[in-house]
Each structure stands twice: as structure tokens, then as C-alpha cells.
Amino acid sequence: MHNYKLTRRDFLKASGASLFLSGIPLPGFTSDNPPGNISVIILEGGMDGLTAVPPFGDPNLEKMRSSLIPEDYLKLNSFFGLHPSLKKLSSFMATNNASIVHATSFPYKKRSHFEGQNLVEGGGLSPFSEKTGWLGRSLELAKIPGRALSLDMPLILRGYNENDNFFPANIQNSNKINNNLVDTLSKVHSMYGAKVFQKVKQKSIENLGNIPRDAESLAEYAGNAMSKKGGPIASVIRLDDFDTHASQGDGEGKDHGERLAKVDNVIAAYKRGLGNAWDRSIILTLTEFGRTVAMNGTWGTDHGYGTVGLIAGGSIKKSRVIANWPGLAKNEQFEQRDLMATIDYRSVCAACIEKSLGLDHDLIASQVFFDSKLPRVFDFIFS
Amino acid sequence: MNEQFRIAQKLGLMFRPEETLPEDIKFWAIKQLKAPSPVLGTETVHSEIKPWPKSLQPNLDERAEMMRLHWENTKKRRQKIKGFDTEAARQANDRENRMHKKDMLKFAHQNAYGSDQVRQRLVSFWTNHFTMGGFESRELSSHAMEEGILASFDDSFSDMLYKATTHPAMLMYLDNHISAGPNSNHVRWARSRNEQAGLNDNLGRELLELHTVSPSANYTEDDIRDAAKVLAGWGMDVQGNDIQNLLEQAGTINHWDMYKKNWAEPGSKVVLGKTIYQGKQGLRQLTDFLANHEHTITHLSFKLAEHFVSDEPKQSDVDYIASAWRKNNGSLESIHTAVIERAIESKEPKFQWPMTWLFQVVRLTDSRYFKGWSEVDTYLDRTMETRRIFEELGQSFWVQRQPNGYSSKKEDWMSGEMFERRIRFSESIYNSGGGITEPEVIMDRIGASKETRNLITSLGSSRKNQFIALMCSPELMGLEHA
Numbered sequence A: 001m002h003n004y005k006l007t008r009r010d011f012l013k014a015s016g017a018s019l020f021l022s023g024i025p026l027p028g029f030t031s032d033n034p035p036g037n038i039s040v041i042i043l044e045g046g047m048d049g050l051t052a053v054p055p056f057g058d059p060n061l062e063k064m065r066s067s068l069i070p071e072d073y074l075k076l077n078s079f080f081g082l083h084p085s086l087k088k089l090s091s092f093m094a095t096n097n098a099s100i101v102h103a104t105s106f107p108y109k110k111r112s113h114f115e116g117q118n119l120v121e122g123g124g125l126s127p128f129s130e131k132t133g134w135l136g137r138s139l140e141l142a143k144i145p146g147r148a149l150s151l152d153m154p155l156i157l158r159g160y161n162e163n164d165n166f167f168p169a170n171i172q173n174s175n176k177i178n179n180n181l182v183d184t185l186s187k188v189h190s191m192y193g194a195k196v197f198q199k200v201k202q203k204s205i206e207n208l209g210n211i212p213r214d215a216e217s218l219a220e221y222a223g224n225a226m227s228k229k230g231g232p233i234a235s236v237i238r239l240d241d242f243d244t245h246a247s248q249g250d251g252e253g254k255d256h257g258e259r260l261a262k263v264d265n266v267i268a269a270y271k272r273g274l275g276n277a278w279d280r281s282i283i284l285t286l287t288e289f290g291r292t293v294a295m296n297g298t299w300g301t302d303h304g305y306g307t308v309g310l311i312a313g314g315s316i317k318k319s320r321v322i323a324n325w326p327g328l329a330k331n332e333q334f335e336q337r338d339l340m341a342t343i344d345y346r347s348v349c350a351a352c353i354e355k356s357l358g359l360d361h362d363l364i365a366s367q368v369f370f371d372s373k374l375p376r377v378f379d380f381i382f383s
Numbered sequence B: 001m002n003e004q005f006r007i008a009q010k011l012g013l014m015f016r017p018e019e020t021l022p023e024d025i026k027f028w029a030i031k032q033l034k035a036p037s038p039v040l041g042t043e044t045v046h047s048e049i050k051p052w053p054k055s056l057q058p059n060l061d062e063r064a065e066m067m068r069l070h071w072e073n074t075k076k077r078r079q080k081i082k083g084f085d086t087e088a089a090r091q092a093n094d095r096e097n098r099m100h101k102k103d104m105l106k107f108a109h110q111n112a113y114g115s116d117q118v119r120q121r122l123v124s125f126w127t128n129h130f131t132m133g134g135f136e137s138r139e140l141s142s143h144a145m146e147e148g149i150l151a152s153f154d155d156s157f158s159d160m161l162y163k164a165t166t167h168p169a170m171l172m173y174l175d176n177h178i179s180a181g182p183n184s185n186h187v188r189w190a191r192s193r194n195e196q197a198g199l200n201d202n203l204g205r206e207l208l209e210l211h212t213v214s215p216s217a218n219y220t221e222d223d224i225r226d227a228a229k230v231l232a233g234w235g236m237d238v239q240g241n242d243i244q245n246l247l248e249q250a251g252t253i254n255h256w257d258m259y260k261k262n263w264a265e266p267g268s269k270v271v272l273g274k275t276i277y278q279g280k281q282g283l284r285q286l287t288d289f290l291a292n293h294e295h296t297i298t299h300l301s302f303k304l305a306e307h308f309v310s311d312e313p314k315q316s317d318v319d320y321i322a323s324a325w326r327k328n329n330g331s332l333e334s335i336h337t338a339v340i341e342r343a344i345e346s347k348e349p350k351f352q353w354p355m356t357w358l359f360q361v362v363r364l365t366d367s368r369y370f371k372g373w374s375e376v377d378t379y380l381d382r383t384m385e386t387r388r389i390f391e392e393l394g395q396s397f398w399v400q401r402q403p404n405g406y407s408s409k410k411e412d413w414m415s416g417e418m419f420e421r422r423i424r425f426s427e428s429i430y431n432s433g434g435g436i437t438e439p440e441v442i443m444d445r446i447g448a449s450k451e452t453r454n455l456i457t458s459l460g461s462s463r464k465n466q467f468i469a470l471m472c473s474p475e476l477m478g479l480e481h482a
Helices: A059-068 A087-094 A113-122 A134-142 A179-188 A191-206 A215-227 A255-280 A345-357 A361-368 A378-382 B003-011 B025-032 B060-078 B087-097 B100-113 B117-129 B141-152 B157-166 B168-173 B185-192 B202-211 B221-231 B243-250 B281-291 B294-308 B315-327 B332-345 B354-365 B386-393 B416-431 B439-446 B450-457 B463-471
Strands: A037-043 A098-105 A146-148 A234-239 A281-287 A307-312 B040-042 B049-051 B269-271 B274-276
Touching: A037 A113, A037 A215, A037 A255, A037 A345, A087 A098, A087 A255, A087 A307, A098 A345, A113 A281, A134 A146, A134 A234, A134 A345, A134 A361, A179 A191, A179 B416, A179 B450, A179 B463, A191 B416, A215 A234, A215 A255, A234 A255, A255 A281, A255 A307, A281 A345, A307 A345, A345 A361, A345 A378, B003 B025, B003 B117, B003 B332, B025 B117, B025 B332, B040 B100, B060 B087, B060 B141, B100 B117, B100 B141, B100 B354, B100 B386, B117 B141, B117 B294, B117 B354, B141 B157, B141 B168, B157 B168, B157 B202, B157 B281, B157 B332, B202 B221, B202 B281, B221 B269, B221 B281, B269 B281, B274 B281, B294 B315, B294 B332, B315 B332, B354 B386, B354 B416, B354 B439, B386 B416, B416 B463, B439 B450, B439 B463, B450 B463
Parallel strands: A037 A234, A037 A281, A146 A234
Antiparallel strands: A098 A307, A281 A307, B040 B049, B269 B274
């Protein structure tokens, strides 16, 4: 078992975080060069925060879900443990390069994957209200492009035309793409289609070669690309299958444990790719919601509300478990079924943007999340 | 494009060279709804087009038996039982007892060679609507597509909804086969032995959110839970249960009608204000109620218009389809006819899914881009594995994916990588040889626009580049010209 220097829990009252408004914020950087880079790992399906980071100090945990708690969890402090599948994350925590935000969520309470995913990527005030994403809008403000590691362009990165995506192709009987052809095509397509074809050209110039398609290889590639001068400053990777309605399991090698191991490996792969750039990096997870506190009838959990956010990277100088713990007793749960969220995860995303892109919090709050009252939690994570 | 190809692009898969262009395109499209559809394909890549062999189209019982066998053999392999533990035995097990590779190919063949292109497009729309793409359920999704969805086209949406909801592919994909009513005999029995059993709301939730009324109906968690209670007891694991067990639990070996009384929740339930009575008939009562719900009608009329008419359908398009739906009590023929009428009426281009576009290119050029059915397990130098074609397109009905299916809107498919694939596939189809590769011939047949012709002329004399540009032109991709 790891021994941590985390001797105290850092509690955060999201509602009490400081903020004042001072007229119209000035757009652009607070400094000339962006101070860091940012990567988002989207966990599709709704990650169970109580399995990933079990609050074993809460007496109701055992009562509510005894079969879902890993036995050999890694002890973080007197209250929280870490799932044994997150060993690499735990080593980053031990070196003060990772933190956990618990009992957190975007302000979405209706438990639909598709509304929830749209909201946590779009970052608007309600599902389907935005055609662009919060990271895309941030990059547009910073004027530095990011890159998605998928065949499609995820909503979270839309909003800045310079953003690109990457996914290795493997098609028989096709060779090198003819750039004149691509140029001509981009001239006949209407504005948006034209932009997209221009990106195809960029790709063929970069000549990225053959990279395996598993999430780890893609993360390592992304880390490496971000570490280079002039490379992308943000990246997004998607991991699926967190919708553990059945046979969720408890420890390592079980369904949820294997998914967490994947997250763990992706974070470690980012670190390998980033090299020295790790020191100015921030990697955070994002999921549409947490899951029910109690186990359902099929050894799994149903859609819930509060969950956990995992944050790693050299930008973090002190590891913490940041939580304003709501409790797990029935009357402490959200609608008597879910973990309550006491920290608005948008604030956490905003802090990560502030740290990595050097944008002003008020600007992020009003122009990225359209909520000028969004609390600033920067100091709780990065001080 | 001329009117025939404009409509064939929006509502179908383009006319093959041997097909005569219909004089009255609207009449043709509506008539297609009733067109008989033998499954057509080829035995080898380049052999003649003919009906698929019956032996490669097993029914549900036969599929269930194959899944059971596959599972038995896999267990024996894991137990290292002699004769089952070799790589050759593993491959033979997959070859003999796995269907999804053959199903995938059959789907590609039918789309490339079939004579029922409008029906195939509608099948894909509804298959996407009722996504069932899990790991084991992919063995059954093709059956659901043909017998649950296509076979309902002459009936009502209620019928299709019930068939899709009770199909074992759906019941397994959304965990319903293991869900039990909290007060069922099964749960009481499990509790007495200190074992876990109870409700799983996965299918109940998606039935409301995705398949019918949508969140606009403002249902509550109680509605979802009660829908899940109505569903409790439906379905059994297809691969893991022998006949004896099926008969004991559900009194039948028919997987499409498998209701375990002991797992059902006693008492009536209330979903969106409607009282649903206990027992097996309760599910049909619920799906009928949901199928005819006003929110279902508007939700799905919009979704159909978005897929076939325009990325941003006009309210009048949606209203037209919804009104046909109401007037004809959800008759799918009437709904589909209304969709056809509005798609023809609207002159806006409609962006096509990568999968649809690929089939259209293959048909238009008479290419032989897919393996023959006798080659499913053979490596071919010049023809890609079917699974890989779909994978590269980023679209397949046989992969594990989220239950909301694929978006119909172009904004969700616009990316450098997606467009790169269009170029690569165009080249790959050109290089695979055979078929019609002269851009002039294709442009004359479809009545290509002036802009498209100018594009091709501007590219110089490379026929390959011209071919690629034609297939990736705004006109062929269903996008706007500059």
C-alpha cells in the first residue's frame, strides 16, 4: 500500500469560492505564450466515482454497495481510497502530480447519456444549446489549435476552425494523397467543407506514418505532438464502455476495474509522449454523470449524478483530494439515489483552461461557459 | 444531377448501370416501398450477381443454437480440453458458429447489388434508430434488421416497436434479459439465499428517451422505473442457456417470445400517466401506448426528416410527416410515403452517411468492392475485409456503440480524417479495377452539374484524380458547392 503525504483532506465549498465581476473582460491571453497544454479524456457512459475513488471513511459505503468496493484499494488518506487499477495515477499522486475532485458533476441532473454527453462537451447552459464545445471555444479565444484523436471531430473541440483531428488510416489500394487534387476539391466545396479538405492536405504534408489505433498509442502520439514547438496545445481522447449497468465488479480485472486500468494507462502514455512537456501539462477526465450509490439488481449501477474527476500532470504542484463530501446516507443522496455533486465540474474545467491556456477566469466563465458567476477554484487545484 | 439521381441519392443508393431510369421518380420511389427484395450478392468478388444461398441465412433458432455451440466450445477451450484448445479449433468455432462477418457482407451486398434501394435506406435508418450493437447481440442484429424492421414495413410503427423491443438482440444489448422485478418470485428467492437480483433500468430508459417519446415528454425517474418493471422478465441469455433451462424458465425455446413469469414484477405500473396491467401483455400495452404518443410522433417525424429531407428540416416537413402518421394510425407505409414526398419536394442537398456514400459510389460505378460469400474467411490481396471497410468508414451496425446510433447531420461527420477517408476510398475503389471508371460516362448518366464538370476539367488528364474528385465533389457527397 502506498503511503501518501496527504495528511489532510482539502475541502472546498464551491458556492463560497471567490469571484467578482468587473465590467467586460478583455479577451486574449494574460501572458504572451500559453503556459501549458491541456488534454481531456472523455469517459463515455458515466463513470462510477464511488468505485474509482471509494470514500471508505463513509460508514454508508459498505451498507449501500458492499459488492462494488475493491478490497485492496490504495489508501489516499483517512477517508478516501483509490481503486487498485489506478496504480499509475497513484504514483503520480505520490509525486504531487495528480489530484482528485470528488462529488462533482456538470450541472446536469436528468441522467440521459446523450443529453449529458452533449452538455459536458458543449459546456452550455442546457443540453443541445451549443453547436461548439468548451475546449473549442477556449482555443478560439487563445488562438492556438488542438487535436482530437478520433475519426470524427468531437463536439468538445468544435468552435475553432483551426482545430484538427487525427486517426490513422488503413485502406487497401490507396496510396499517397495528391495535394493538388485536395486543393482543387477545397476550392469547389462551400466554406466549411473547404476548410476540412485543407486539413486533409496538412495531414498529408505532416506524413504521420503508421500509428497503432489503441487509446494508449494515440495518447502517446498526442503527448508527443503537444511536446513539440508549434504542435497542438490541446488534445481529446475518448474511452467508452463506462455504462456499467450489469456485472460492474469490484477490484482489478473486473469490468469497471479494467476500464479504470485503461484510463490509468492512457494517462501514463500521455506522460511518456509528453516527455519534458509533462511539467506544463494538465490531463483531466470528463464524464456525463456518476452512477447510483446502491447496486442495482444486476450487479451494476444505473445512471446517477455526482462522480469523480481525475486530474494529472506536472502543472499540479500538490496532490489533493478536493471534495466537499455530501455523505452517502439515503437522505444525503441526490433524490435519495445518487451521489450528490457539491462541486461544479465546469469550475474545474475552467481552472484547467486558465492554467494551461493562460486565459482569464472571468473571460472563461462568460465566453466559454456563458455563466459569469461560475466560481473560480483555481487555487484549490494549482496552488 | 438529373431528377432521377437526385432522388436516388437522397432516398436510395443510386441506380446501377443495368437499371433503367424511371420516368416518374416519385411513383418509382413510393413503389419501392413494396418492392420484393431477394437478397442479392456474389459468390466470389467478380462472379455474377445472384440470390444469397439459403444456407447462409439462418433463422433465429439456428442462430441461437450456433451461439450456444460457440459458447460451449469456448468453455472447453478455456478448460483446455483436448481437441478444443488449438488455434485451428478456435478458428473453426468462429467460422462455423459466428454469423456477424457473413451478416455484414450480406448487408453490403444487398446495398450494392440489391434492387430495393429505398427500402434498404429505410432499413438502415430504423436499424440505427433501434441500435442493438453489442458484442454478443451482433450475432443477432442482422436478424432483427430483416425480421423485426424490414418485415414490419407493411405494418405500423407499433408493430415495429414491439418487435424491436422484444428482439433478443435488444434485450441482451440493453441488459434486460437479466433484469428482474424487485418484488418478483425470482428476487425473493435470490434474497433468501443472500444473492443479488433485481431491476436494471437500461432498456426502460432508452425505450422512452431514444426509441419513443424523447426527453421532451418530461418523464420522471418513476416513469423509467415503471417501464423497466413492465420489461422485467423479458429475454434470456441466448448463448448461455440450454433448451431445458429455456423451457423451465420461459416455457418456450422461441427467443423472440421469451417471458419469464417468475422474474416479472407483479401489479400494475404507471408510465406517463397510463396504467399498464401486470403480465406478459403489459409490454404490448406499453409499446402501443408509446408508439402512438404525440411526443413519439413529433420526435420521430423530425428524425426522419432530418435523415432524408434536410439537415435542418422545415417545420412544414415535420408537420407533413406527423400528420400522415396520425391520419393513418402509424402505418409505416404512409409515414414512409410522406417522407419520400417531402424529400422530393425539398431541393436542398442532403449530406450522406459515409456508409451510404460508399454504397452509392459502388453502385454508380458498377465496382466489385466486396468479397464474395464463399470468400468470407479467405484473405484477398485486392479486396478489403468487409469489417475493415466499415471500420475505416467509422460506421457499422456490428460494432459496440452507444444506443443513440449515428447522427444524420453533416456537422457530426465533418473532420479532416473523415474527408481523408473519402479520398482514400475513392482511390481504392478506382484501383480495385473493373467497373466504370470514366468520369465522363458517370457524369453523363447522372446529369452532373456545371460546377462538377468544371471541377473535373480543371484537374488535367489523370483519370484517377478525376474519378476521386467526382466522388468527393460537393454534388456526390450531398454538400453545397462553393
